[in-house]
Amino acid sequence: MYPDSLCDSIAIVDATREKRKGEELLRLTSAEMEGLLRRYHPDYREAGFRNLRIGANRGDRTTHEIADLLEAFSNLDHSKISLEPEFDTDVLVLGGGGAGVTAALFAESMGARVILATKLRVGNSNTIMALGGMQASVHEDDSPVRHFADTMGAGKFAGKRELVKTMVEDGPAIVKWLLELGVDFDRDEEGNLATRKAGGITAPRIISIGDYTGLNIMKVLKDEIRKGEGIEVMEFAPAVELTTNGFGECNGAVLFDLGRKRHFTVRARAVVLATGGSGRLHFQGFPSSNNFGATGDAIVLAYRAGARLEGIDSFQYHPTGVMFPDHMVGVLVTEAARSLGGQLVNGKGERFINELETRDACSAAIIRECEEGNGVRTPAGKVGVWLDTPLIEETQGKGFLKRRFPSMYRHFMRVKIDISKRPLLTYPTLHYQNGGILIDEKGETTVRNLFTAGEAAGGIHGRNRAMGNSLLDIFVFGRRAGLAAAKRKYSEPGNVTLGHVYRYYDRLKSLRISSVATSPTLFPEFIVSKL
Ligand SMILES: Cc1cc2nc3c(=O)[nH]c(=O)nc-3n(C[C@H](O)[C@H](O)[C@H](O)COP(=O)(O)OP(=O)(O)OC[C@H]3O[C@@H](n4cnc5c(N)ncnc54)[C@H](O)[C@@H]3O)c2cc1C
Numbered sequence: 001m002y003p004d005s006l007c008d009s010i011a012i013v014d015a016t017r018e019k020r021k022g023e024e025l026l027r028l029t030s031a032e033m034e035g036l037l038r039r040y041h042p043d044y045r046e047a048g049f050r051n052l053r054i055g056a057n058r059g060d061r062t063t064h065e066i067a068d069l070l071e072a073f074s075n076l077d078h079s080k081i082s083l084e085p086e087f088d089t090d091v092l093v094l095g096g097g098g099a100g101v102t103a104a105l106f107a108e109s110m111g112a113r114v115i116l117a118t119k120l121r122v123g124n125s126n127t128i129m130a131l132g133g134m135q136a137s138v139h140e141d142d143s144p145v146r147h148f149a150d151t152m153g154a155g156k157f158a159g160k161r162e163l164v165k166t167m168v169e170d171g172p173a174i175v176k177w178l179l180e181l182g183v184d185f186d187r188d189e190e191g192n193l194a195t196r197k198a199g200g201i202t203a204p205r206i207i208s209i210g211d212y213t214g215l216n217i218m219k220v221l222k223d224e225i226r227k228g229e230g231i232e233v234m235e236f237a238p239a240v241e242l243t244t245n246g247f248g249e250c251n252g253a254v255l256f257d258l259g260r261k262r263h264f265t266v267r268a269r270a271v272v273l274a275t276g277g278s279g280r281l282h283f284q285g286f287p288s289s290n291n292f293g294a295t296g297d298a299i300v301l302a303y304r305a306g307a308r309l310e311g312i313d314s315f316q317y318h319p320t321g322v323m324f325p326d327h328m329v330g331v332l333v334t335e336a337a338r339s340l341g342g343q344l345v346n347g348k349g350e351r352f353i354n355e356l357e358t359r360d361a362c363s364a365a366i367i368r369e370c371e372e373g374n375g376v377r378t379p380a381g382k383v384g385v386w387l388d389t390p391l392i393e394e395t396q397g398k399g400f401l402k403r404r405f406p407s408m409y410r411h412f413m414r415v416k417i418d419i420s421k422r423p424l425l426t427y428p429t430l431h432y433q434n435g436g437i438l439i440d441e442k443g444e445t446t447v448r449n450l451f452t453a454g455e456a457a458g459g460i461h462g463r464n465r466a467m468g469n470s471l472l473d474i475f476v477f478g479r480r481a482g483l484a485a486a487k488r489k490y491s492e493p494g495n496v497t498l499g500h501v502y503r504y505y506d507r508l509k510s511l512r513i514s515s516v517a518t519s520p521t522l523f524p525e526f527i528v529s530k531l
Pocket of ligand 1: 094095096097098099100117118119120121122123124125126127128129130131132133134135213214237238239240274275276277289290291293294295297298332431432453454455456467468469470471472474520522
């Protein structure tokens with residue numbers, strides 16, 4: 001329920017709705033876009049960044065939070081860990097979200113023995129939180145070429161062409177695979193896949209399942225994992241370090257058994273890192289839409305092993321994170337709400353950006369409004385702008401929001417906010433890691449036998465990921481990484497060592513880098529205190 005102070009502001013939104021309805025806001029020119037981003041987007045705030053002093057990306061810019069972790073020692077006493085492998089397998093997959101589960105299924109399909117180890121339970125991930133949908137060029141008015149152009153453009157042409165090409169070309173086949181497994185994407189009246197446009201996309205290309213797309217897909221994939229006889233699942237077992245052999249090739253990982261509070265080692269012919277992104281590092285103090293496991297562990301582990309990172313100074317702040325009520329701050333309101341006509345409205349009842357601009361531009365515009373005093377302040381002192389959801393209900397028909405966004409509708413009804421009658425107060429929330437560990441088309445990193453898929457990987461989305469491209473990317477590169485990793489099953493893994501970690505530590509010491517942080521983080525501080 002909204003307090004009186006916010007109800008006064010909502011009255012302004014209600015009073016201006018009729019006038020705003022027919023209003024056309026021009027799209028930004030590229031010069032305007034550039035100016036807006038440089039001035040207001042968090043990626044351009046120099047105070048939030050510094051250059052790395054060590055490793056394959058020495059000299060590159062990244063956030064203080066990531067630099068702190070990459071320049072830190074681990075909190076483990078490595079000399080006390082037994083490196084005698086307790087388990088030996090062909091493919092070790094780390095991470096039980098969409099990318100990891102897909103990699104495990106495809107590796108197993110090639111006859112490889114697979115261990116899938118994850119921090120909490122399989123499925124506990126950003127993937128199950130994905131709301132709005134997935135891109136794939138399945139509509140007759142669309143093509144992989146258009147999808148390629150849209151993705152490159154959204155990413156400011158900083159994405160790697162060969163990776164983008166791979167993703168968009170594999171898209172239709174990935175949809176077919178999911179359909180064959182039983183994923184029940186929404187259909188139109190004629191029974192075809194229902195597709196729609198979204199910010200920065202030129203063709204109807206988003207497919208979804210209500211507003212719980214990720215949850216539905218993961219339910220199906222989890223069943224497949226349980227059926228897979230060649231896949232051993234280890235839950236509550238986060239990876240805390242990779243292992244390497246005498247040639248610096250990856251050959252396993254040290255895991256931490258959260259239940260028994262002990263470390264153990266798994267040896268493998270190939271490792272797929274699929275531990276997701278880093279939203280829970282809360283860069284520059286931003287709220288986050290991410291699950292608690294998203295602490296950037298993949299970057300830390302791979303970097304110590306020598307892997308090169310790509311685009312690790314670029315992050316996505318989703319324009320519409322919840323700003324009220326306080327306990328929901330950071331929770332995502334799907335972009336589909338804007339695609340379907342939800343307007344962004346400041347405290348004066350004015351629109352200030354075309355809502356179909358890319359996410360980075362919408363976020364920068366919201367930050368501008370709030371910094372220039374046009375925002376709306378909550379009793380807790382937080383500032384945001386309104387997302388006019390009642391306008392969607394008005395234009396699409398009574399009952400639409402409840403039908404189209406059942407999950408969001410229910411969540412807000414619990415706090416006595418009926419989104420068909422009341423707008424939502426929103427502000428950008430840290431949502432996605434645009435960069436990550438550099439991969440090639442097979443998902444392999446610059447460290448041999450170390451593969452990466454999903455949000456942990458870098459090079460695909462350039463400086464801004466388009467809506468729906470992450471769900472596609474995790475299945476495309478999860479599949480590719482799983483297949484390629486399985487082909488290493490006849491290779492000789494060699495001795496399991498932490499040589500790369502000791503060399504990294506020596507380098508830290510010789511550069512006189514000392515850090516208060518330890519890494520990997522595994523859990524955000526506010527969770528650790530409750531464990
Ligand atoms: C609220 C929300 C809505 C979204 N909506 C969409 C959408 O509509 N469309 C879209 O395309 N994208 C969307 N995204 C983005 C997309 O869901 C994610 O980028 C994607 O699912 C990431 O998949 P992943 O498998 O790489 O990582 P995740 O799904 O996050 O899985 C990573 C797994 O690794 C585990 N893990 C972490 N650290 C370790 C460790 N050290 N050892 C072992 N395991 C570890 C985690 O616990 C987790 O299980 C959304 C994201 C969020 C947060």
